Amino acid sequence: MPLKIKNQTKKKGEIPIPAIIPESEVEAASLEILSELGYDYLYGPDIAPETEDAEREDFGIFILPRRLRAAVDRLNPKIPAGAREEAIKKVLRAESQDLVHNNRAFHSMLANGVDGSRPLQW
Known part of the structure; x- marks a missing residue:
């Protein structure tokens, strides 16, 4: 369209x-x-x-999980594996049914890091 x-x-x-x-x-x-x-x-x-x-x-899955994990691991080798995995889980989990809310939350994680972990490089 x-x-x-x-x-x-x-x-x-x-x-x-x-x-x-x-x-x-x-x-x-x-x-x-x-x-x-x-x-x-x-x-x-x-x-x-x-x-x-x-x-x-x-x-329905728009983020390719294997590629995300590989990129996070490659860009953040000094961050413990458990912290990287927790950050990935937060990125992949939708917080809400509201698409706008989820887009804002995703942008915030990309720009400011994932809460509860060290800042990751994306």
Whole structure:
């Protein structure tokens, strides 16, 4: 579904912003930026549940647990394994039924560290 952007008044010399940007263009631009930052891209069906290279049990799981653990271990080798595992459990556990609340809590953990543990690098 295309993303809709409010029409803006064009000022002299400005490039007009299209009223609709297709989701595929937003995705392509995002993947290009992330690739330039050094992130890898995996095609969803290649790591889908019930495939040879599955990285999640179902599509409701949006964080890839093995990759999260590997990154936390690689970036935080001096923090005890138990503390790293507790932090990972907190990240993977939803606090609420409210998506906005969960997004804010997740952002806070990324920006400020996980409560009750030493600050981790993400």
